[in-house]
Amino acid sequence: MVPILEMRGITKTFPGVKALDNVTLSVVPGEIHALVGENGAGKSTLMKVLSGVYPHGSYEGSILFEGEECRFAGIHDSEAKGIIIIHQELALVPLLSIAENIYLGNEITRRGVIDWQETWKRTEALLAKVGLRESPQARIDTLGVGKQQLVEIAKALSKKVKLLILDEPTAALQENDSATLLELLLEFKAQGITSILISHKLNEISRVADRLTVLRDGATVSGMERGEITENRIIRDMVGRDMAHRYPAREPRIGEVLMQVKDWSVWHPLHSDRQVIRDCSLTVRRGEVVGIAGLMGAGRTEFAMSLFGRSWGAKISGEVTIGGKPADLSSVPAAINAGLAYVTEDRKALGLVLDETILRNTSMANLPGVSSRGVIDANRERRVAEDYKSQLNTRTPTVFQRVVNLSGGNQQKVVLAKWLFTDPDVLILDEPTRGIDVGAKFEIYSIINTLADQGRGVILISSEMPELLGICDRIYVMNKGAFVGEFDRAEASQERIMESIMAGDRVAEGN
Template sequence: MAALLEMRGISKVFPGVRALDHVNLSVEAGEIHAICGENGAGKSTLMKVLSGVYPHGTYEGEITYDGAPLANRSIADSETKGIIIIHQELALVPLLSIAENVFLGNEVAAGGVINWPETFQRTEALLKKVGLFDPPATLVEKLGVGKQQLVEIAKALAKNVRLLILDEPTAALQENDSQKLLDLLLELKAQGITSILISHKLNEISRVADRITILRDGATVSTLRREEISEDRIIRDMVGRDMAHRYPERTPHVGDVLMEVKNWSVWHPEQHARQMIRDVSFHVRKGEIVGIAGLMGAGRTELAMSIFGGSYGRDITGEVRMHGKPVDTSTVTRAIDAGIAYVTEDRKGLGLVLEEPILRNISLANLAGVAMRGVLNKAQEATVAEGYRKAMAIRTPSVHQKVVNLSGGNQQKVVLSKWLFTDPEVLILDEPTRGIDVGAKFEIYGLMNRMADEGRGVVMISSEMPELLGMCDRIYVMNEGAFVGELAREEASQERIMALIVSK
């Protein structure tokens, strides 16, 4: 099969960092080509070079597309050639309709006047192609993330896409939506559209990819054909070593009850008749990792946020005890003072100040720890941050680097550092490994084990059941705002968890 795209010797340097080092990539016409690698391996940077985000002249190397040299000066340049990129953070305008978003910047117009009937007609045809049947006039803010992804693909089809680049398209999707999106990629392939898929989910890659190129430390490691693809081989090439055990071994030393939540109920902050959490009770012991399993929308995040300073919900009732004594967790400050920390699932939106440097983000939840008489000690702040940079293996040349410039895995380590600096007794982790690679996941699992070994309590919310089964000493199962079961490590399985969810 002929190559549609050839990228040869691509190098890209940022201040203090060589993000790409003579990367080679060949994509054949009509294939689904996956790109895999640890966070910081250079995947997104390579795609930004291809799509014109980083224009010709800002990188070294050559790109050939459809047999001719490619020298994109902008995203618009790449789009006129049919190269469309869909970023992990979707570029949709929430308060505009589906139709307006699909043709934004590519309006169906004559003489400066938009032809709305034709716009809606074309949108309806495009939505049908991607399997979305909401009316074109629907506001995008009314759609779930899965449907928003389909709108992005419809938008690409409106621009006569030939090469579709998807950066972690299923990172925020639940299982059903992920499968629908993968099925759509296969349908687009049948229509002759070539796709490049960046994903950390190895089972998805194995399902749809014709070939996979693996990057490590900004360089090409290997390109594998479908018959050569296996999860073990991908992991070995990604991290440079075999990972016989996906989860680090630990011998639990579980002690007395550390935190206890009793009869916890929470109501929706806006829909006053809707109860989100229904009389939930659970406990965490010293040295224990406790999991909370459940489907999307089960109420796991709402439970965690409501406990952590009432960050979600209204009319919150129930009791939180630490070491057997009632504590006040009604504000975030009081929850922190009680020894509780919460690592959000939305690290970019709620966990970090992206335009601030690493050291400022780490000190943010405990400014008193780097201040004297109310005055910030910048030297001490830098020293603390440098300590966490080393301890957490945050890959950055300096703690003065802006967090926005870090990979997802390193951003997650900064969030964890921020909350560890508050010295919590109980750490609640909400989807702690979402959107990060297997190498960074292993490091975060190791950190969780170390915290448990220090006698702290860890609560882990995860949509990945193998992760819960591999890491947790006990697992609570949640459905429709209530706990429907509790399983010890030795009796837990994916089948038993699902059985508890569907039986209630």
């Protein structure tokens, strides 16, 4: 079959780094083509070349689409050909309606005035195609992340898409929403739409991909047909080695109670009649990794943020002790001084200053640690950043690299370095491996084990149950703002966790 897309000999260089090295990619009409590789392998860079974000002339090689050589000067050129990319970070305006977002920059007008009736009519038809029943006039900020992702796809359909590129479309989704999106991709395939799927979730790739291309260190290393695709082979080609064990081994050495939370309750900061966290009690021992499982909206992030210096919530009540002493968590600086640190779910918006260097991001939560008489000691600051770069194996030529230029896995390591430099007793990790590849995940798990071996306590919030089961010593289950179950490592299973969630739903309905 004649390919709909051919990328030949694509080479892209940034100052000091060759991001792509003679990459080839061939995609045939009507297929779902998976593109996989570790963070920093070049996947997103290749798609930015294809979509015109990096214009013709800024790279070497050629792009053929539907048999015609393309020299895109910008993203509008690629969209005019029917090549539409949906990035991992959704590009929607929260305070605008669904219809306004779908036709933003592509408005339906009559005599120079927006035709709202026609806009709403076409939006309804597009929403029906992606399985949404929301009103076209509903605001984006009233929708969950899963539905927002579907709005992005509806927006792509409005541009008469021929090749749909999805960059980590399920990274922030729960299993049900992920399954819905994958089914939609299969429906598009039946309609003749071609898709390129970038994902770190190998089970999803195995389920829907017709063919697969693996990138490693900016080069094409292998391609697979559907019958050849297995998770073990993908991992081997991605990381250049077998990973028989997804989770590093650890012999737990669990000590006395390090942190205790009693009867923690939190109310919504804007809706004063809505209680979000309900009388939650939790303990963490020295050397223990404690997981918090739950579906999206269960209250896990709200619980963590309210603990960490009351960063979220109102009318917060309850008691917290760290090291046997009452902990002052009244503000973020107080929480840091009490020995608590929090790696946020959204590393780009809340965890990092993207335009700053690795060096500055590493030191910013503990400036006294790199200062002398109130003045930052540049040599000490550099030594600290270099030390954590080495400890965490952050892949970058220099600590003066801007964080925005790092891969997701390396950005996460910089966030970890920032909080480890505060020397916490307890570290809360909120979705620490979201959107990063299996190799980087293994390195994050190894860091977690090292922290536990040092006698620190770790609280891990994750939407991936295999991850919780693979590295946690004990797991709490949260549902509707309350803990509804607790399991030791030996008794925990996906089935028992889901049973606790469902039982919690039944109790809530009974109330």
